[in-house]
Amino acid sequence: MEEVFYHEPVLLNESIGYLLGTGQKDLNSNTSSKRVYVDCTLGGGGYTKKILTETGSEGTLVLAIDRDVFAIEHSKKVLSDLADRIIFIQGNFGDIAEIILNAGFNKVDGVVMDLGLSTYQLNSEEGFSYQKDTALDMRADKNQRLTAADILNNYSKEELSNLFFKYGELRYSRQIALDISEFRKTKKLETTFELVDILKKKVPPRFLNSDLSRLFQALRIEVNNEMENLERVLKDSAEMLNENGKIAAVSYHSLEDRIVKQAFRNTASLKVLTKKPVEATEEEIKNNVRARSAKLRVAEKVTEISINKNKYRRGN
Ligand SMILES: C[S@@+](CC[C@H](N)C(=O)[O-])C[C@H]1O[C@@H](n2cnc3c(N)ncnc32)[C@H](O)[C@@H]1O
Numbered sequence: 001m002e003e004v005f006y007h008e009p010v011l012l013n014e015s016i017g018y019l020l021g022t023g024q025k026d027l028n029s030n031t032s033s034k035r036v037y038v039d040c041t042l043g044g045g046g047y048t049k050k051i052l053t054e055t056g057s058e059g060t061l062v063l064a065i066d067r068d069v070f071a072i073e074h075s076k077k078v079l080s081d082l083a084d085r086i087i088f089i090q091g092n093f094g095d096i097a098e099i100i101l102n103a104g105f106n107k108v109d110g111v112v113m114d115l116g117l118s119t120y121q122l123n124s125e126e127g128f129s130y131q132k133d134t135a136l137d138m139r140a141d142k143n144q145r146l147t148a149a150d151i152l153n154n155y156s157k158e159e160l161s162n163l164f165f166k167y168g169e170l171r172y173s174r175q176i177a178l179d180i181s182e183f184r185k186t187k188k189l190e191t192t193f194e195l196v197d198i199l200k201k202k203v204p205p206r207f208l209n210s211d212l213s214r215l216f217q218a219l220r221i222e223v224n225n226e227m228e229n230l231e232r233v234l235k236d237s238a239e240m241l242n243e244n245g246k247i248a249a250v251s252y253h254s255l256e257d258r259i260v261k262q263a264f265r266n267t268a269s270l271k272v273l274t275k276k277p278v279e280a281t282e283e284e285i286k287n288n289v290r291a292r293s294a295k296l297r298v299a300e301k302v303t304e305i306s307i308n309k310n311k312y313r314r315g316n
Pocket residue numbers: 007008009010040041042043044045046047048065066067068071091092093094114115116117118119140229
């Protein structure tokens with residue numbers, strides 16, 4: 001049976017409110033004038049739709065990027081009414097500068113990214129969930145060659161251990177890597193449940209779910225080169241923004257949040273607008289468990305004069 005694409009957007013009003021520069025309070029105010037926004041993570045199309053319905057101006061355009069062809073196909077269908085104001089791009093947001101230039105623009109007015117996986121990917125694409133027995137794939141872009149199985153079968157014990165520690169902050173990283181290398185002496189690791197069984201033998205039941213999440217997270221980050229792409233998109237977005245343009249980034253785990261926070265702080269042309277990250281309300285978390293770990297950070301591109309002032313302030 002064909003799975004239905006499903007994703008409930010997280011921190012939608014907050015992130016798009018900041019992006020459009022309208023704050024949370026008066027999201028409906030008129031922000032007409034020709035503007036170009038980039039939605040780096042189209043997914044189910046929730047953010048792109050909100051940008052276009054809130055601006056309501058014919059001139060507003062969204063460059064809507066996703067690596068995942070299913071996200072692009074689904075969004076083309078559900079956003080068909082708004083299609084004349086969307087440029088759909090199947091690609092890697094790490095290439096944002098090239099994508100913007102190829103679309104015919106030199107600068108944009110805002111960039112938003114809602115990191116991680118869509119609910120559809122987690123539930124229906126192979127390898128992402130430890131609750132389903134599927135092939136160890138985990139590629140967001142199926143044109144890519146490297147899969148999670150390749151990593152598990154070919155990385156050395158030390159490389160695996162480092163990976164689990166660095167991207168999963170996993171207890172027992174070394175032991176799990178050792179058990180994987182023992183397993184593959186007799187047979188290649190092929191399925192998610194084979195990996196789950198290896199972990200089950202080492203981890204006490206009360207830690208099992210959180211350690212499985214960490215292990216799968218680490219592999220997913222490595223397969224999709226997530227940290228490097230995030231660093232690139234943050235750096236290049238700052239370059240590609242018009243003055244007063246905003247970058248809004250929603251992240252779901254501490255490694256990503258740290259990268260966003262540091263990139264905003266360390267980029268001279270950016271002024272941080274969220275001293276503390278914005279988190280979901282209890283109401284949102286009640287309706288959407290994914291919102292529990294979400295953190296939104298926003299920065300604004302500032303002028304040359306403000307950059308100098310910022311530098312001066314930082315020195316204090
Ligand atoms: C959390 S979902 C976005 C949901 C979206 N905001 C919505 O409202 O439906 C994250 C999406 O980002 C995409 N993605 C992750 N890393 C990417 C990358 N490097 N380049 C492009 N898309 C990426 C995933 O394929 C996924 O569809």
